[in-house]
Amino acid sequence: MAEHKKVSSVVIRRLPRYYRYLGDLLAKGIKRISSKELSELMNVTASQIRQDFNCFGGFGQQGYGYNVEYLYNEISDILGIRKGRSMIIVGTGNLGMSIAGYSNFKKRGFNLVGLFDHNPALYGKEVSGIKIMPVTELKNFLQGHNVDIAVLTMPKESVQEVLPVIKGNVKGIWNFSHKEIPQEDGLSVENVHLSDSLMTLSCKIGRNEKLGK
Amino acid sequence: MAEHKKVSSVVIRRLPRYYRYLGDLLAKGIKRISSKELSELMNVTASQIRQDFNCFGGFGQQGYGYNVEYLYNEISDILGIRKGRSMIIVGTGNLGMSIAGYSNFKKRGFNLVGLFDHNPALYGKEVSGIKIMPVTELKNFLQGHNVDIAVLTMPKESVQEVLPVIKGNVKGIWNFSHKEIPQEDGLSVENVHLSDSLMTLSCKIGRNEKLGK
Numbered sequence: 001m002a003e004h005k006k007v008s009s010v011v012i013r014r015l016p017r018y019y020r021y022l023g024d025l026l027a028k029g030i031k032r033i034s035s036k037e038l039s040e041l042m043n044v045t046a047s048q049i050r051q052d053f054n055c056f057g058g059f060g061q062q063g064y065g066y067n068v069e070y071l072y073n074e075i076s077d078i079l080g081i082r083k084g085r086s087m088i089i090v091g092t093g094n095l096g097m098s099i100a101g102y103s104n105f106k107k108r109g110f111n112l113v114g115l116f117d118h119n120p121a122l123y124g125k126e127v128s129g130i131k132i133m134p135v136t137e138l139k140n141f142l143q144g145h146n147v148d149i150a151v152l153t154m155p156k157e158s159v160q161e162v163l164p165v166i167k168g169n170v171k172g173i174w175n176f177s178h179k180e181i182p183q184e185d186g187l188s189v190e191n192v193h194l195s196d197s198l199m200t201l202s203c204k205i206g207r208n209e210k211l212g213k
Numbered sequence: 214m215a216e217h218k219k220v221s222s223v224v225i226r227r228l229p230r231y232y233r234y235l236g237d238l239l240a241k242g243i244k245r246i247s248s249k250e251l252s253e254l255m256n257v258t259a260s261q262i263r264q265d266f267n268c269f270g271g272f273g274q275q276g277y278g279y280n281v282e283y284l285y286n287e288i289s290d291i292l293g294i295r296k297g298r299s300m301i302i303v304g305t306g307n308l309g310m311s312i313a314g315y316s317n318f319k320k321r322g323f324n325l326v327g328l329f330d331h332n333p334a335l336y337g338k339e340v341s342g343i344k345i346m347p348v349t350e351l352k353n354f355l356q357g358h359n360v361d362i363a364v365l366t367m368p369k370e371s372v373q374e375v376l377p378v379i380k381g382n383v384k385g386i387w388n389f390s391h392k393e394i395p396q397e398d399g400l401s402v403e404n405v406h407l408s409d410s411l412m413t414l415s416c417k418i419g420r421n422e423k424l425g426k
Contacts (some may be wrong), residue, residue, distance in 0.1 A: 195318060
C-alpha cells in the first residue's frame with residue numbers, strides 16, 4: 001500500500017491522467033512499462049513521472065519499469081475508486097443530466113444515490129434508475145443516507161440555500177455553480193469553472209495568432 | 214497594451230480566474246486594488262499575483278495598487294474576450310446543450326454559430342437561435358463560415374470521423390470527448406476530462422479520511 005505523506009495538490013491533480021493511461025495500457029494487455037515509455041505516451045518528462053510516483057513511495061523499480069496492473073491498482077486506491085463513493089446531484093438541468101447519465105463514473109466507483117431539483121415538473125422523473133426529488137427533501141435524505149459527494153449543478157443563486165444543508169453531511173462537493181466554495185476542515189471541494197477552460201483556449205489561440213501561426 | 218513574450222501555460226491557465234474576480238470587483242464599483250488585497254480575496258500569495266502580472270508587463274504600479282478596470286480590460290484582451298470568438302458545437306446531447314444554453318459564454322464574447330449532431334431526429338431543432346444540422350454538413354459549413362472554435366461534446370468513437378474535417382478549418386478545439394487530442398502548430402486544444410476533477414475530489418476526500426478529519 002502506498003505511503004500517505006503530504007503530497008501537493010498539483011501532484012494529486014495529475015493522478016487521474018495516469019489512471020486513465022494505465023487503464024488503456026491494461027486494456028491492451030501491456031504488463032510492464034518504463035517511466036521513459038510512459039513519458040513518451042503521456043507527453044511529460046520521465047523525471048516528472050518518477051517524482052510524482054515517489055510522493056507515494058515509488059510504485060516499483062526504475063530500470064525494470066513499472067508493473068502496469070500494480071500501478072493502476074495503487075493509483076485506483078489513492079483516488080478512492082476501488083472503495084467507491086456515493087454521490088447526489090443537486091440541479092437536474094442539462095449539465096446535471098449529463099453527469100447523471102455518464103456511465104464511466106459508475107465504472108470508476110461513483111454511485112449515484114440521489115437527484116434533486118427545484119422544478120416540481122421534474123419530481124418523480126427517473127434518470128439512471130434514480131427518481132428526481134424536491135430540494136426541500138435534501139436535508140432528510142442526507143440524514144438518512146451515507147452520501148460522500150454532493151454535485152452542485154444548479155444556478156449560483158440557489159447555492160446559498162443548499163450549502164448549509166449540505167455542509168456537515170457530505171465529505172466533498174463537486175461544484176459547477178459559478179460560486180466558488182472554499183475548502184474547509186473535513187470538507188473537500190473541487191470548483192469547476194468550465195468557462196475558465198474556454199477562456200484559456202481563447203488565450204492560446206490569441207497567442208498563436210500573434211505568432212502568425 | 215500588454216507585452217506578449219513567452220508565458221507559461223500555468224500562468225495562462227490562471228488568467229480566467231483573475232478575470233472573474235476583477236469582473237466582480239468592477240461590478241461592485243471598486244476602482245483600485247492592491248496585490249495584497251487581491252491576494253486575500255483570491256486566496257493566493259501577493260507575490261504570485263505580481264509574478265503572474267509581470268509576465269504581461271506588470272499592469273500597473275506596486276504600492277499604488279492596480280486600476281481594476283484597466284487590469285480587467287487588459288486581461289480581457291489577452292483572453293480574446295473583447296475581440297470575440299465564433300464557435301460551433303458538435304454533439305448536442307446533454308453536455309452540448311448545456312454549453313449551447315450557457316448565457317455567460319456569449320457575454321464573454323463566445324458566439325455560437327453552428328450546432329451539429331448525428332441524430333436525424335434533432336435536425337432543424339432550434340437551440341439558442343441556432344438550428345441543429347447533420348454532421349455530414351460540417352465540412353461545407355466550415356468552408357463557408359469563419360469558425361474559431363469547435364466544441365466536441367460527442368462520444369469518443371465519433372471523434373476520428375470529425376477530426377480530419379475540423380483540422381485546418383478552426384483555430385482551436387474545446388474537447389470533451391474523452392479522447393485526448395494533441396496540440397499542433399496553428400491548432401490550440403483544451404482537453405477537458407470532467408472525470409479527472411471528480412477523481413481528484415475523491416482523492417482529497419481519501420486523504421482527509423486518513424487524517425481522521
